[in-house]
Structure formats: C-alpha cells, structure tokens
Amino acid sequence: MQQDMTTGRILPVILRFTFPLFIGNIFQQFYSMADTIIVGRYLGAAALAAVGATSTVSFLLLGFAMGLASGFAVLTAQRFGAKDADGVRISVSNGIQLAILLSAALTVLGLLLVPGLLVLMHTPQDIIADATRYMLIICRGLAASMFYNLFSAFLRSVGNSRAPLFFLVFSSCTNIFLDIFFIVRLGMGVEGAALATVMAQGLSAALCLFYILVRVHVLVPSRHHWGFHREATVHQLRMGVPMALQFSVTASGTIVMQAAINMFGSVAVAAFTAAWRIQNILTQGMIAMGLTMAAFCGQNFGNRDFPRIRQGVQTAVRIEIIYSAAAGIISVALLPLFMRLFFSAGTDFSALMPWAMAYTIECAVFFIPLSMIFIFRNAMQGCSYSFLPLMGGVVEMAARVLCALAGIYFHSYLLSAGCDGAAWLTAGLFTLFAYRYMMRQLESRAAQRPGSA
Secondary structure: OOOOOOOOOHHHHHHHHHHHHHHHHHHHHHHHHHHHHHHHHHHOHHHHHHHHHOHHHHHHHHHHHHHHHHHHHHHHHHHHHOOOHHHHHHHHHHHHHHHHHHHHHHHHHHHHHHHHHHHHOOOOOOOHHHHHHHHHHHHHOHHHHHHHHHHHHHHHHOOOOHHHHHHHHHHHHHHHHHHHHHHHHOOOOHHHHHHHHHHHHHHHHHHHHHHHHHHOHHHOOOHHHOOOOHHHHHHHHHHHHHHHHHHHHHHHHHHHHHHHHHOOOHHHHHHHHHHHHHHHHHOHHHHHHHHHHHHHHHHHHHOOOHHHHHHHHHHHHHHHHHHHHHHHHHHHHOHHHHHOOOOOOOOOHHHHHHHHHHHHHHHHOOHHHHHHHHHHHHHHHHOOOOHHHHHHHHHHHHHHHHHHHHHHHHOOHHHHHOHHHHHHHHHHHHHHHHHHHHHHHHHHHHHHOOOOO
C-alpha cells in the first residue's frame, strides 16, 4: 500500500509508517540472532566468538551496500512527492543498473580484503579460521543483501512499509529453519550459518521484486525508462556514495573497537557478541524511525513543504526520547535473561556476565543521542544533504577510534566497551547542529522565492 506522507496529521502518518518498519527490523535481526543462538548452543562459545568477531567486518560491507541502496531511493521518494510518475520509474531503472555494477565490485573487493582484515583486527588464533570461512560466504552473497535493501528502499520511498515486513517475517522463519538444517542436521558449522543468512536475504529480495512487479506499478519501469540517465545517475551517486561511505566510516571505527575487544580473549568476545546482538534488537525502533524520516522528509522535500519537515522531525524526537529511555532500562534489567538465549546450560555465566554488563550499561546511558543520530541524519539525507551526514559519520568514527586506542593503550575493557557511547554522544550533537543549519538554509531559500509569504 502506497502512502502519501505530504498530507494528513503528522503523528498518525509517522506511527503508521514506523510500526511495520520496526517489526520488520526485528525480524531482520533474527538473521543474525538465529546464527548467534544456534551457533552458541550447538557449536559452542568459540564458534560464537568466531561469528561475533566478523560482525564489524560484515557491517562494513553490508552497510556499504545498504547505504548505496538507501541513497539511490532518495530520488524516488522526492519524485513521488512531486507527483512525477515518469521520474519515479527512471529512478528505479537507474538504481537497479547502478546496483548491479556496484554489488559486483563490492563482492570482489570483499573476497580480496576480508582475510587480511581479520588478521589486522587481532582476531584470536583459536577462532580466526572459522571467522574467515564465515565471512567469505557472506561476501559471495552481497548481491542478495544489496537488492533486498534496494527494493525495500524503493517501496519505502512511495510510503509502503508493510510489504517488506511480510517478506522479512517469511524469510526470517526460513533462515531459522536453514540454520538448524545446515548446522544441526548437516554439521556444516559456521559456514552453514552464513549460507542460511545469504539464502534468506536472497529470498527476501526475490519476494520484494515479485510484489513490486505485481502490485506497485509506479515502481515498474517501461522499456523506454531503461538505460543510464545522466541526471538520475549523478543524483543517485551523489546521494548513494556518501551514504555508503558514511556506513563505511562508522564501520571502520567499529573495526578498531572490535580489535580492542579482541585483546581480552575469546570469552570476552563471546560475551560482547551476545550483548551487542541484544543491543541491536533494542535499538531497532530508532533505526525504524530513521527510515521513516528519510521517506517523510524526502516526500515533503519534493513537495517543497519545509514547515512540515520540521514538524515531523520534532514529533519523531519526542517519540524516540520515550522509546530510548525504555530500551535502556530493559537492556540492563533483563540482560541476564537475554544472555541465556545464546549459550547452553553448562556455560559458565559468571565468567561472561561482567564483560556483557559493562558494555550494556555503557551503551544504555547513550541511547537517546543514538536515536537523535538516526532522526537527524535521515532527515538530512531525505532533503538531498549528503555531505553533513557523512561528516557526522566521520565525527562518530573519530570518537570511537580515539576511545578504542585509549582502551588498547591502557588495556582497559571499560574504555574499549565505551567506544559506542562516546561515538553516539559526539555524533548526536553534531547531527543536531547540522540539521538545524540545513533547516535554516531551506527556509531561507523558500522565503527568498517570488510569491513566498
């Protein structure tokens, strides 16, 4: 179902769009959660640490693909908001062609660089072989992730957040089934977990494409829309590349953080991995609100309704302050219960909990600035501002790297685990001031136009 976000009461519009995204994001996390839980329970803590040690490298590659896909869809949202159906179809065809070229290049790059990168990250010797095998399969399946994210972004750009939810629910269930089949039944180890993830993402991409072809005709290009269009290519690369670099810059900081965590051994890595997965689940409401702001601001930017953009962002901020406070309390209070999902009954939880609890507390107190990053960054991207969000990623990376280097230098787990909180606080402040600067620019330009009030 398409949703025109340029009209209607703002709070219901935002909530209707965000809730399916939130549920969908939760199910998307089941990909990694299923890997983690099944690997931890059936293959042991060392195998769990191996999968966990790849999380930042996965984020580097998959985040780059996600950034490209999201950037390509900004033009689609703006043209949909401007009621330009032909422009929507051109943006779709152009985005697909760019995604084919760039996903192939990204796959080759990942296969070449990942083994050396895991060595540079000081991945413990007892888990590096499993970590390498896991990541090479993830690299070979990058195209599946790219096209799932691209088709989902196209659907969100025209106000449809429900269809991707249904496909994610189905493919998440498939992923869990494949995890059990490959790991428990066939004994494939961590490679089975990676293969299950790739196949489930490929299924999501195929279902999204089928739905678009059958139900969302505004996103289906005709023959004359195909071929590279210069204006669309320039706009999509101008938005997609900085958004991809933003993910990569952030991921580079997390790689340094992971290297700092790896210094404390495989028990610390396993505990950190489980706590990190839990945190990822609890922050999905923030990510969903960010995606909502990208579509909301994109459509209203295309409609040149800047006051509505400001009102929408203010509404999102109020919602996320409440959500972030609740998520922080839950993450700390229920951590012992959550941790038991990841390990078998014979696991020594007394050895794991101090590592996991330290990281969880240091994250929870900074959930509010993290939620602001998603809101302001996506609002700016929806309004075709790509440089300021990229600089926000640079600020985030700098804070994370400095904190990680301090952790390595002082051999302090508390400093190493505090990298995320330091990054969220500094980037949250930066994106707040950057968003306010953008709004002043947009409103000033609107006031200077002939016929403005």
